[in-house]
Amino acid sequence: MARGRPRNDEFNSGRVGPLWDLFFRFGPPRWSQYIRSNWAGQRLVVAVPYVWLLLFFLVPFLIVLKISFAEFSPLGRPPFEPIARFLENGALQINVLFSSYDYLLHEPLYVSAWLYSIKVAFFSTVLCLLVAYPMAYAIARATPATRNVLLLLIILPFWTSFLLRVYAWIGLLKTDGVINNVLLSLGIINEPLAMMNTNFAVYVGIVYSYLPFMILPLYSNLEKHDHTLLEAAQDLGAGPVRSFFSITFPLSLPGVIAGSLLVFIPAVGEYVIPTLLGRTDQLMVAGLLSDEFFRNRDWPKASAVAIAMLLLLVVPIMIFQHFQNRELKAARR
Amino acid sequence: MADRRNDRNKHEPWRDPNAQPYVRIENVTKRFGDFVAVNNVSLKIYKGEIFCLLGGSGCGKSTLLRMLAGFEETTGGSIYLDGQDMAGIPPYERPVNMMFQSYALFPHMTVEKNIAFGLEQEKLSRSEINSRVEEILGIVRLGEFARRKPHQLSGGQRQRVALARALVKRPKLLLLDEPLGALDKKLREHTQFELINIQEQLGVTFIVVTHDQEEAMTLASRIGVMNRGEIVQIGTPTEIYEFPATRFVADFIGSVNMFEGRLVEDLPDRVRIQSDQLGGVIYVDHGISAAPGAVVWVAIRPEKITIQRAQPADMRENCVRGVVKEIAYMGDVSVYLVKIDSGQTMRVTLPNMERLSDDERILWDETVYLTWHPGSPVVVIQ
DSSP: OOSSSOOHHHHHHTOSOHHHHHHHHHSOOOHHHHHHHOHHHHHHHHHHHHHHHIIIIIHHHHHHHHHHTSOOOTTOSSOOOOSEEEOTTSOEEEOOOOHHHHHHHHOHHHHHHHHHHHHHHHHHHHHHHHHHHHHHHHHHHSOHHHHHHHHHHHHGGGGSOHHHHHHHHHHHHSTTSHHHHHHHHTTSOSSOOOOTTSHHHHHHHHHHHHHHHHHHHHHHHHTTOOHHHHHHHHHTTOOHHHHIIIIIHHHTHHHHHHHHHHHHHHHHTOOHHHHHHSOSSOOOHHHHHHIIIIISOOHHHHHHHHHHHIIIIIHHHHHHHHHHHHHHHHHHO | OHHHHHTHHHHOGGGOTTOOOSEEEEEEEEEETTEEEEEEEEEEEOTTOEEEEEOOTTSSHHHHHHHHHTSSOOSEEEEEETTEEOTTOOGGGSSEEEEOTTOOOOTTSOHHHHHHHHHHHTTOOHHHHHHHHHHHHHHTTOGGGTTOOGGGSOHHHHHHHHHHHHHTTOOSEEEEESTTTTSOHHHHHHHHHHHHHHHHHHTOEEEEEESOHHHHHHHOSEEEEEETTEEEEEEOHHHHHHSOSSHHHHHHSSOOEEEEEEEEEEETTEEEEEETTTTEEEEESSOOOOOTTOEEEEEEOGGGEEEESSOOSOOSBSEEEEEEEEEEEOSSEEEEEEEETTSOEEEEEEEOOSOOOTTTSOOTTOEEEEEEOTTSOEEEOO
16 A cells, blocks of 8 residues: 555544545545445436436327317317416316217227227237247257347348338239239239238238347247256157147247237337238228328327327236236246 | 175175166267267166266266267167167157256246146146145155245255156156255255165166265265266275276275386285385285286275374385375364375375374374275276
């Protein structure tokens, strides 16, 4: 301790000179120590994401919520009546109109858009799972070098714009598109298949676009599996198929759930794919939302659709995931 | 004890020329590319034995075990279990079960489910499964933990679940891969004896793989010492320890003082060996089969050497002088490292039978004489 900063005990024992003493007592604050030791400092770091979510999620959400309770004005856009205001006589007037929500429940167009969205999202998720599971399994089982190449290939499409990739599918699927031309020239079909603007095109688009979101969580789960568990199952008399369904699959459920949520949630609200590839006679919720906002200029109804989507989907999923996580955490320890 | 002595052939069937081996491993070889993991191993294991494969890491013992379980195909040779050729039979159709080193318990199943898993594959009735699970839970004393998940158990309890899961199938052969490796020392000792009890109770043949000689010594009826893919010696724990066949075995099992020497007198009932490394003559009171003048190695166990301050009357044989360099007090024994006049260091262990004061004890830098009985050294030729 001949050179450099004196240790704390030296400092306290008064073995260092008065100049050092002054420096330590009144010198510049040491921020690193301040943050590490200080309760407020720790809170500050944690607060950043919360502030972000508050400003860019909660506040906009509340604005949308507020608009959904407003009355339709001929202009169809703000300003709307405030939700609460004091009248001249001092009374508090609260304007909460449920008419938009009421409309959602009774208008068949809305109900069918809802059901259609959930149906498409559900089957897309199932298809994604069926396609992604073998892929994720193969990647998890590959040698490390191959594995990196395969993962890169999964992520590669993200380097092109999502919109462009969906447009590219039009070129593949349309009546005089690549697929039809190839099949015709090979003589497999006699007349072009009608693939554009069908449910099929929507499923192709969604499964193609969201497949990485299913593969990656599945892969990261499967990659951690202990191979000796499968050997143990075999040793106890279970063939490969039984081993898969009683060991690998149950243990991969956290990955299955994570992947399914990552596909299902955005698929319900998917706008681009059904608009470009999908049926013209059947809207999905997002298409409806956009129509209400931009074509009908009915902001309250559009907001009500948005809020209903959030409540009906995200809240149950969050609750489900909360319980699921708790159970799985306990089981995997 | 007297019964056991008289019943030698029953307890030591390998001494009975008419006994039929239960497991026959014949010239088994396993290659991974150019690497020979198991090289031409032949073994006969008898019903009810606890046979230990002992060796350092990479000696091929685990590969041999995995071939018995069916996880690896043999490159050459054959394995017979109870007369049946095991070639081409997948692990899930072999009457063999394995207890994995990591236990490999299914984390998403309760103890009960883990144990029942193997029986469910046999398509037994629910009631049969339940009663067998209950029975085995009783044997391993885990009845009250039946509904727990593996992560809610201690290491020792998990080990017993793994054992129960393998045993409940009533296998012809149970393979144990480092069964006590993950337990702490106290629990290990306790579990070793428990394992032997369960084995005797059920009469299942055990093959244990371990790198821990203490584990092998307590568990095994016989030990097969492996080195570089080959079996170098097969014998009871006593035979392996007291009469190692090669330098490797002598060195690997326990600690040993090894000296190179030359045979100077070779009689049927005694030999004399001149060793420059020792700086003296070693007299051994049993004969060996080697030509006079041959280079041999003499192994002397540290506990078979006496250490004393007084110079013995006869210094010509089985006696060297040295200076104490290090003393390690281990509680039950003390280990002395003595630098002898030839420059070599000898290891001597001394049981601490009495509490001695520092004046009585032999201490650092004292000149001492090391002697041993002519029956103690083991002479190995290779």
